[in-house]
Amino acid sequence: MQSLWSDADFEKTVAAYVAAGVNRDVAIRTWTTRLLGQVPQLVLHGGGNTSVKTVINDHDGTPVEVLCVKGSGWDMGQIEPAGLPALRLAELKAMVNYETLSDDDMVMLQRRLLLDPASPNPSVEAILHAILPFRHVDHTHANAIVALTNQPNGEALIRALYPEYIVIPYVMPGFDLSKVCLRAFNERPDAPGMILIKHGIFTWSDDPRVAYEAMIEAITRAENRIAEGNPKPFGTAPVLSGLADAAEIAPILRGAIALPGAQEGLPRRFVIEHRVTQDILDFCGAENVESLTRRGNATPEHVIHIKRFGLALPAPKAGELQAWGALVREKIAAYIADYTDYFTRNNARAGGIKTMLDPMPRVFYVEGVGVFAAGPTAKAARIGADVAEATIQVIRGAEGIDAFEALPEADLFDLEYWSLEQVKLKKVAEKPLTRQVAVITGGAGGLGLAMAEALRAEGAEIALLDIDGAKASEAAKRLGGIGIGCDLTDAAAVDAAIAQVALRFGGVDILVSNAGAAWQGALLDVSDADFRAAFELNFWGHHYVARAVVRVMQAQGTGGALLFNVSKQAVNPGPDFGPYGTSKAALMALMKQYAVEHAADGITSNAVNPDRIRTGLMTDQMIEERARARGVTPEVYMRGNLLHREVTAADVAQAALALIRARTSTGAVITVDGGNTAAMLR
Template sequence: MKSRWSDTGFAATVDRYVAAGVNRDLAIRTYTTRLLGSDPELVLHGGGNTSVKTVFTERGGSPVEVLCVKGSGWDMGTIEPQGLPAVQLQPLKALVKFASMSDEEMVMMQRRLLLDPTAPNPSVEAILHAILPFKHIDHTHANAIVSLTNQPNGEDLIRELFPKAIVVPYVMPGFDLAKACDAAFRADPEANGMILLKHGIFTWSDDARTSYEDMIAKIDRAERRLAKGNPKPFTVVNPPSNLATAAAIAPILRGAIAIGTGIEGMPKRFVLEHRSNPKILDFCNASNLASLVSRGNATPEHVIHIKRLGVALPAPVADDFDAWAGSVRDAVAAYVSDYKAYFERNNTRCGGIKTMLDPMPRVFYVPGVGIFAAGPTSKAAAVCGDVVEATIDVITKAEGIDAFEALPEADLFDIEYWSLEQAKLAKNVEKPLTRQVVVVTGAAGGLGLAIAKALRAEGAEIAMLDIDAESVATQAARLGGFGRVCDVTDPQSVQAAIDAVSARFGGVDIVISNAGAAFQGKLVDVSDALFEKAFALNFWGHHYIARAAVKVMRAQATGGALVFNVSKQAVNPGPDFGPYGTSKAALMSLMRQYAIEHGADGITSNAVNADRIRTGLMTHAMVEERSRARGMSAEAYMRGNLVAREVTGSDVAAAFVHLAKARATSGAVLTVDGGNVAAMMR
């Protein structure tokens, strides 16, 4: 491991913060914290913490000694000065003298010592940082350190490698750990750093750079020791050549871990993250994979993201897919049963006061294919994926020396069901479409983009398909969605797009089949080629996308929703719009047929009948043309409805969102036109 220190970067960062009024020590601390947090082999997603002791001047002009320590909810890689809340130092240090203190009491006492009462909670290790008599304290959960400590002889390895460091047996983070470290440091005040077995490492100094580079040097030493081990510790079993793809198996996995219904009756699914690289595949192809994934976590806080154990599956053979799907369901059922038993025996130990979390696994290990990590959102699934990769790295290196040995299950349970973590989870409120994967066609502009925005605002993961490569990439990046070029008139392009969505998110739950175009002309005048083009886009394109998506929905076996843009022309045809109106009328019949054929699968099929919406389809020129055809002004034409109001794209988007959520409506057409008697469905 190499130092990432940059004199130029240090000066630029510190000067910028100081110019903005930030305490210089805090500015320095922010820079070095980010250095540590930028390396995933040191900390991941909120792990680790840092601090600096400095002096703030209160409003009355009185100086006060403070500890600026990483706050709850902040990530070291992106931290800002406000992510290191200032706590009164002397009274914080004094807390270690208490004989005992509950987690809740500790949090309350630390909050009372904040200079800014609106600041985030100080780290649960704030007292530990306070009692160490150094200006800068760095703490990470470095892979290399836990690879050494998580072994049967881990303590011996650490003492041999770091003879001048304090070694502390595992104690749960919080007040008890602060007490244990206080006693250990007072017994050896000249020690050079501190290593917490099966947890992480502390370095310190009165100089920020010295503390940071001591951390890097110690990790480098640990990595050099690990490099002496066997880099390929697993006996690898070559998977069969006819493997099913990640896109094919992801919906099976995703469906197997759905947990009933959530907000507004929507199935409570998970979003998946698939990863595969040589290191992951070596691990997944190990002959003892089932044993490896049943050992436990690399560091205790990982249990919050990926639970204690993963699920090892057999290789998915493409021509025996049904049998493999059955093995997935059996494996998940066994996992759930084991998890409930794990909860019951540990909850009994804790006095029966805990409420069980959902028992579904968060990680699948699939030979030949890779890992699948699950989370309520794409972001959460990615976090799980990062943690799984770190776990694989730690286990592989530990096995190369001797054997990986995690904490006992009781210790991991205490972290998974830690009251402080439970409080964080209680604050997480999901939106109505959180956990749902939505495909929107024609999504790069106009009505499709408005629908995608509305769905994203409701919490959905959005896959945006469009034939315009540049626009769909731009808009997907802007909305935090997944953009994919797709020609809906080409069944192969559609299938490739749905496969890509399944590989990206694990499946498909809702399809907004919106792509279309207004082909004009009299039936006796238009060419056959134009007529065929109208049906290719306005009928066949919708069928191709629905057909591919329904196959995924059926594999998931958790239902789904199809919503088609049929347009007013399907109900109330207009003059000179033959190709458009007839193809849209055929689309309405297609929608109803899907409702009939797949209602038993829990898949709804509905449509939106919108009229006179200014979009990329209905341009200003078209508005002028249609209004002239009816002998009225453009404004009167656009307001020509019962409520005398122009209907907007957001009005129509709201209708699509409503039907995407509707669980007891199928085969229906929802009209959004401000009231047009001729286009009324009944």
């Protein structure tokens, strides 16, 4: 492993923080923490921690010796000074002298020692950092170290390779670990660091660079030892032909792990992330992959992201997905039964006080296709996939020397059902559309973007389709989603775009079929080409995308919502607007047909009929033309409704949300026009 230390970057970053009023030691600690956190082979998504001992003035100006340690919820790769809460050091060190201390009491007492009560909870290993008499303490869960410790003879292997280091058998993080480490350190105060079996490594020094370089040297030593073993313990997976692709099977997996919702017809879905590399394919194709996936986690905290183990699945053959899906559901049922038994026996050991988490697997290892990781959000699924990849790397390293051996299930249960983690989970409040994936056509601006923003605010993952792919990508980036350039009048392009969405998120739950254009002209004067173009986009484009999305929804088997942006022109046509009005009337009929044909699939199909909305479609020029056609001013035209109010894109978005969230409405239309008697539906 290469050192990333840069004196120039160090000085520049630290100087900038100090100029902004940050304590210099904290500024240094922030930079060095990021240096470790940006390497996924060292820490992943909140794992690991660092600390620095320094002096900070209290609220009354009194200098106080403190420990600044990584706070709960902060990622080392993006940490800021606020992520290193300061605790009174003397009192924190003294906490190790308690004979016993529960996790909840430890957290409570540590919070009392914070200089700033608004700070995040300090790391559960804060006491351990405090009792080590060094200014800088670094802790990572390096893959290479864990690959060596997670073997039947892991402790002996570590002791032989690191004779100068303190070696600690596994103890769950927290107060007890601090006491064990203090006793061991007092016996070896000259040690340059400490390795925790099946957990990770600590290095330390008063000099931040020495502590960092010691970490890099130790990891390099582990990597070199792994390189002496078999680099391909799983063999090389053959290239399999005739397989279904990831975009086809992701919706099947996603539907198979959907949870019952609070209301009938509203399941709690997962978002899915797909990964494929040669290393992943080799692992998924290993003869003993089922055994490997059931041995446990690389490090104990991984159980929070991917549960105790994943699920190995056979290669899915194209044309045989129905049978493959049935096999998947059988295996998931067996997984649920196994997880329930695991919870029952370990909860009894814990006194029967725990509440079972959902029993669905989080990672699937599919032969020939790759890894699929599930989470309640795209971010959570991405974290799960990162952890799964790290797990494969650790297992490969261990198997190349001897065999991978994780912690016993009791230890993993204690971490998965740790009271501190249970508290975190209870604080998570999901938004109404969290876990759902929404596709919005014409999403780069105007009404489409307004509806996408409303959906994202409700928690949905967003995919924007637009003829302008660059604008779609730009808008989607702001929403944390994806943007895809797509000509909706090209059926093959639409199918490919929806497959891309399924590959990225695992499927689709919501379609806002919004894209359209307004061709004007009297029926006797408009060209046949313009008339056909109006129908190509305003009718066929909607059908192509709805058809592709419904096929994905059927594969998931969890229902869904179609929402079409029609127009009041469908029921109240205006003069010289024939191509637009007639194509939109056809679109309303299409919406109703989807409602009729797919209600049995649990899919709702509804529409909004907006009128006179300032968007990229309805430009100032068009407003002037339509106002002139009706013999009024543009201002009067835009407020020409019963309420005398101009209708906005945000108004339409709220109506769309109401229909998307409606459980028992299908074939319905909400007119959003401020009140137009002629456009009122009967």
